[in-house]
Amino acid sequence: xxxxxxxxSVNVLEIAKLSGSxxxxxxxxxxxxxxxxxxxxxxxxxxxxxHHFQPSILGRALRGAHTGVIGVLARFMGSGFTAEVIRGIxxxxxxxxxQTMCMLAPGIDEYIRSWRTLVSGRHVDGVVLLAxxxxxxxxxxxELDKPVVLCAAEPPDKASTWKAAGSxxxxxxxxxxxxxxxxxxxxxxxxxxxxxxxxxxDCQERERVFLEAAAERKGVRASVVQGAWTRELAVSVVHGxxxxxxxxPDAILCWNDYVAMGCLQxxxxxxxxxxxKIAVAGWxxxxxxxxxDVTTIRLPMLEMGWQAARILFQKTNPGNVGLASPSxxxxxxxxxxxxxxxxxxxxxxx
Amino acid sequence: xxxxxxxxSVNVLEIAKLSGSxxxxxxxxxxxxxxxxxxxxxxxxxxxxxHHFQPSILGRALRGAHTGVIGVLARFMGSGFTAEVIRGIxxxxxxxxxQTMCMLAPGIDEYIRSWRTLVSGRHVDGVVLLAxxxxxxxxxxxELDKPVVLCAAEPPDKASTWKAAGSxxxxxxxxxxxxxxxxxxxxxxxxxxxxxxxxxxDCQERERVFLEAAAERKGVRASVVQGAWTRELAVSVVHGxxxxxxxxPDAILCWNDYVAMGCLQxxxxxxxxxxxKIAVAGWxxxxxxxxxDVTTIRLPMLEMGWQAARILFQKTNPGNVGLASPSxxxxxxxxxxxxxxxxxxxxxxx
DNA sequence: CTGAAAGCGCTTACAG
DNA sequence: CTGAAAGCGCTTACAG
Numbered sequence: 001x002x003x004x005x006x007x008x009s010v011n012v013l014e015i016a017k018l019s020g021s022x023x024x025x026x027x028x029x030x031x032x033x034x035x036x037x038x039x040x041x042x043x044x045x046x047x048x049x050x051h052h053f054q055p056s057i058l059g060r061a062l063r064g065a066h067t068g069v070i071g072v073l074a075r076f077m078g079s080g081f082t083a084e085v086i087r088g089i090x091x092x093x094x095x096x097x098x099q100t101m102c103m104l105a106p107g108i109d110e111y112i113r114s115w116r117t118l119v120s121g122r123h124v125d126g127v128v129l130l131a132x133x134x135x136x137x138x139x140x141x142x143e144l145d146k147p148v149v150l151c152a153a154e155p156p157d158k159a160s161t162w163k164a165a166g167s168x169x170x171x172x173x174x175x176x177x178x179x180x181x182x183x184x185x186x187x188x189x190x191x192x193x194x195x196x197x198x199x200x201x202d203c204q205e206r207e208r209v210f211l212e213a214a215a216e217r218k219g220v221r222a223s224v225v226q227g228a229w230t231r232e233l234a235v236s237v238v239h240g241x242x243x244x245x246x247x248x249p250d251a252i253l254c255w256n257d258y259v260a261m262g263c264l265q266x267x268x269x270x271x272x273x274x275x276x277k278i279a280v281a282g283w284x285x286x287x288x289x290x291x292x293d294v295t296t297i298r299l300p301m302l303e304m305g306w307q308a309a310r311i312l313f314q315k316t317n318p319g320n321v322g323l324a325s326p327s328x329x330x331x332x333x334x335x336x337x338x339x340x341x342x343x344x345x346x347x348x349x350x
Numbered sequence: 351x352x353x354x355x356x357x358x359s360v361n362v363l364e365i366a367k368l369s370g371s372x373x374x375x376x377x378x379x380x381x382x383x384x385x386x387x388x389x390x391x392x393x394x395x396x397x398x399x400x401h402h403f404q405p406s407i408l409g410r411a412l413r414g415a416h417t418g419v420i421g422v423l424a425r426f427m428g429s430g431f432t433a434e435v436i437r438g439i440x441x442x443x444x445x446x447x448x449q450t451m452c453m454l455a456p457g458i459d460e461y462i463r464s465w466r467t468l469v470s471g472r473h474v475d476g477v478v479l480l481a482x483x484x485x486x487x488x489x490x491x492x493e494l495d496k497p498v499v500l501c502a503a504e505p506p507d508k509a510s511t512w513k514a515a516g517s518x519x520x521x522x523x524x525x526x527x528x529x530x531x532x533x534x535x536x537x538x539x540x541x542x543x544x545x546x547x548x549x550x551x552d553c554q555e556r557e558r559v560f561l562e563a564a565a566e567r568k569g570v571r572a573s574v575v576q577g578a579w580t581r582e583l584a585v586s587v588v589h590g591x592x593x594x595x596x597x598x599p600d601a602i603l604c605w606n607d608y609v610a611m612g613c614l615q616x617x618x619x620x621x622x623x624x625x626x627k628i629a630v631a632g633w634x635x636x637x638x639x640x641x642x643d644v645t646t647i648r649l650p651m652l653e654m655g656w657q658a659a660r661i662l663f664q665k666t667n668p669g670n671v672g673l674a675s676p677s678x679x680x681x682x683x684x685x686x687x688x689x690x691x692x693x694x695x696x697x698x699x700x
Numbered sequence: 701c702t703g704a705a706a707g708c709g710c711t712t713a714c715a716g
Numbered sequence: 717c718t719g720a721a722a723g724c725g726c727t728t729a730c731a732g
Contacts (some may be wrong), residue, residue: 011725022703027727037701057471059726062408062708069467077437083427090427090454099467102452104440113404117419117449121407122708123473231637261641287581288638291611361709372719377711387717409710412724472724 010051012059018051019044030055061122070312071124072102073114075131080286081301082130085151088305089128096313098125108135108199119146126312129153133199137162147315149308153201166311166327168304172205173212175297175333179253179281180213182295182335186343188251188279190221194228194237194263196255203255206283210253228254234262235269242270250278251341257282257289257296264294264340279341293339300331307331360401362409368401369394380405411472420662421474422452423464425481430636431651432480435501438655439478446663448475458485458549469496476662479503479515483549487512497665499658503551516661516677518654522552523559525647525683529603529631530563532645532685536693538601538629540571544578544587544613546605553605556633560603578604584612585619592620600628601691607632607639607646614644614690629691643689650681657681 016026021040028036029044036044047053061067070093074082090100103118105111111133118124126147129136134153140161141148148165155162183191193210196203207224214222228237234254242248254260260282267274274280282289285298307329314325365376371390378386379394386394397403411417420443424432440450453468455461461483468474476497479486484503490511491498498515505512533541543560546553557574564572578587584604592598604610610632617624624630632639635648657679664675 012727013725016703023726024703024728025701031727035701040701054466054470056725057467058408058412058473059708059724062412062710062725063727064708065727077433077440080430080433083430083433086454087427094460099464100454102454104436104450104452110444114449116404117407120404123408258637261638265641286638287608288611288636288642291615292638292641362711363709366719373710374712374719375717381711385717390717406709409708409724412709412726413711414724415711 010053012055015044015047015051015053019047057123064122066125066316067123068098069124070098070100070309071118071127072100073111073118073127073129073132074102074104075106075111075133077104081284081299084301085130085305085308088302089309090305091302092306092309092313096309108133111136112139122146125316128308128312130308131200131202134201134204135199141165147312149312149315151304151308166308166315168307168311168329168331170202170299170304171330171332172202173209175335176206176209177213178335179297180210182337183251183253183279183281183341184217184220186251186275186279186341188343189219190247190249190251191223192241192249192252193222193224194234194252194254194259195224195226196259197229198226206255228259228262231258231262231265234259235266238263238266239270242266242272248278252278252280254280254282256284257286257294260289260294260296260340261292264292275339275341275343279343281341285336290336290338295338295341296336298334298336300333304331360403362405365394365397365401365403369397407473414472416475416666417473418448419474420448420450420659421468421477422450423461423468423477423479423482424452424454425456425461425483427454431634431649434651435480435655435658438652439659440655441652442656442659442663446659458483461486462489472496475666478658478662480658481550481552484551484554485549491515497662499662499665501654501658516658516665518657518661518679518681520552520649520654521680521682522555523562525685526556526559527563528685529647530560532687533601533603533629533631533691534567534570536601536625536629536691538693539569540597540599541573541601541603542591542599543572543574544584544602544604544609545574545576546609547579548576556605578609578612581608581612584609585616588613588616589620592616592622598628602628602630604630604632606634607636607644610639610644610646610690611642614642625689625691625693629693631691635686640686640688645688645691646686648684648686650683654681 012023012026016023021044025036025040026044029041057067057069072086072089076082086102093100103114105114118127124146128149128151131152137155150165150167152170154167154169191214193207195207198204211222214220225237225241228234252263254263260280263280264274267278272278282294282296285296289296311327362373362376366373371394375386375390376394379391407417407419422436422439426432436452443450451474453464455464468477474496478499478501481502487505500515500517502520504517504519541564543557545557548554561572564570575587575591578584602613604613610630613630614624617628622628632644632646635646639646661677
């Protein structure tokens with residue numbers, strides 16, 4: 001196959017020739033390094049601008065230098081969560097003059113592969129792992145030479161090679177306690193939790209703290225139901241769940257808002273009054289959840305992204321000593337009380 | 351700054367040494383090219399597997415060869431549209447054994463910059479431009495050496511340098527005609543269209559075909575209202591719009607479903623019955639639109655992504671002559687009739 | 701301050 | 717079939 005002659009854009013050598021200097025000088029100017037006479041520096045800068053010259057990231061990357069590109073690895077695009085956190089990361093990355101590159105990798109094998117593509121290919125200065133599959137922690141991280149920040153996940157073993165990674169996590173425990181307290185305050189005593197996929201860190205943690213929070217109060221029955229991962233699955237799971245149990249639950253807490261929608265649909269089909277007979281709550285506060293008046297937990301998705309990018313930059317440029325800000329952040333979520341759980345007299349809706 | 355000694359992973363030269371051959375042979379094996387003795391080929395393959403060797407995309411890219419990476423440029427992550435189309439692209443790209451890299455670039459300048467990062471950096475074999483700002487067509491495309499496929503956009507001038515680009519567009523005209531016909535069938539005669547951002551191709555086109563479709567029937571008043579780009583803006587725009595007009599509209603068509611939610615909220619605050627007084631329709635069929643029972647237009651987002659990736663591969667590998675499939679595709683959308691527009695007796699909801 | 705040279709990891713004519 | 721060599725675009729010791 002003959003190689004198509006490529007419309008070559010200008011490169012360092014040409015800039016050097018045009019300015020009557022050398023590649024070295026041009027490179028130093030590009031990076032704002034000393035060692036170039038002021039007049040020559042000005043001349044080179046002029047030529048660079050005149051030709052809209054942008055140094056190739058490839059050459060730079062191959063050489064092992066900074067690329068000005070930050071990688072983000074995510075599993076799914078389906079949820080608003082991924083999209084919104086990426087937006088937060090990108091905000092902050094752009095503010096620093098860098099660019100974001102995202103890759104999608106649902107399964108653990110693809111995840112590892114994409115990670116290698118990004119990192120060992122030296123495309124990027126660092127990587128944000130966004131809600132990685134929990135199996136990721138079985139792989140060592142230290143053989144990789146680029147900084148890593150975890151988003152919505154934490155290594156199980158603090159002593160592992162992962163301890164060098166930064167992290168931004170959600171305080172699931174506090175939020176779940178608030179949620180459970182609210183449901184109990186509404187008079188609910190038989191709680192069901194429709195849990196999410198088991199290979200997601202937040203899902204695991206929420207399931208656990210749900211049971212813990214419910215166990216703190218006497219006379220409360222709490223159980224976890226698996227399999228309702230999507231809205232469609234939730235419909236049939238709720239149907240099955242309610243027909244199988246003698247004693248109906250009086251509250252169903254869902255791992256996300258879409259599942260809550262499926263739950264509401266099933267209850268509507270069964271003619272079960274919400275919230276009178278069964279209270280329903282979701283998680284995430286997706287767009288539309290307020291319009292549907294579903295009680296939920298609001299996630300600070302944008303801030304999660306900002307923090308992740310901030311920490312990554314801190315690791316990427318250790319030069320900026322200054323006031324070292326934390327590399328591990330835990331963010332609070334906020335309970336949004338709406339119609340689907342308010343059973344008491346005081347239905348205060350601001 | 352001293353360079354941290356990087357944990358070098360194995361490279362072509364090492365594989366060559368280990369197998370007792372040369373870089374050339376290894377490279378040929380990697381690419382399944384002829385010119386290597388069967389036994390040597392087997393030996394090299396064995397070593398490659400044993401060391402989990404993955405050739406660096408950088409070296410390959412720098413040399414101008416295929417990288418197995420497809421670039422996607424998008425403006426926003428906010429809407430489900432972007433996320434879902436990317437998912438479709440990624441599906442198809444993975445099926446071909448390649449990987450997807452996405453970049454976000456809201457404004458035209460960032461868009462151009464990211465495009466150059468992707469293409470002139472030779473990171474990618476080709477690029478999908480997802481709902482680009484319409485200003486993009488002012489920039490020539492032929493100086494770039496990588497294939498391009500447009501998603502949800504078409505160059506205004508078929509004779510421009512853009513004619514080499516593939517495209518997947520939505521048939522806005524047909525869908526809009528169906529929507530307007532449906533509203534007229536429901537007895538509506540005074541239509542308002544809440545239009546989207548003017549630098550988006552689909553928004554421009556839908557605005558135009560809305561007026562065309564309404565003009566086809568006598569006795570129909572149709573007007574376009576600008577500024578209701580988001581759900582929040584929609585609330586105040588609808589308030590303003592209804593207080594300003596003597597004759598109220600009897601149907602409000604919104605450029606997307608979130609805006610329709612804002613519209614419904616405003617009407618609810620004004621105690622205006624939907625659909626009896628005013629019918630409301632959205633566009634996109636986002637998750638939750640069915641639960642809210644909003645009439646809308648469903649977009650084949652996943653298929654849009656599949657098609658874009660298919661066309662791009664066709665351009666990337668012109669070798670696969672076979673049956674050349676089309677490089678320009680127009681996809682149909684489907685009208686979803688729901689509660690917010692059904693004013694006639696026959697309220698058939700399947 | 702200045703620039704020639706080596707090298708990052710690959711692929712591809714080219715000569716043997 | 718086989719391998720040495722050049723080169724993609726950059727950065728960085730190194731010598732002047």
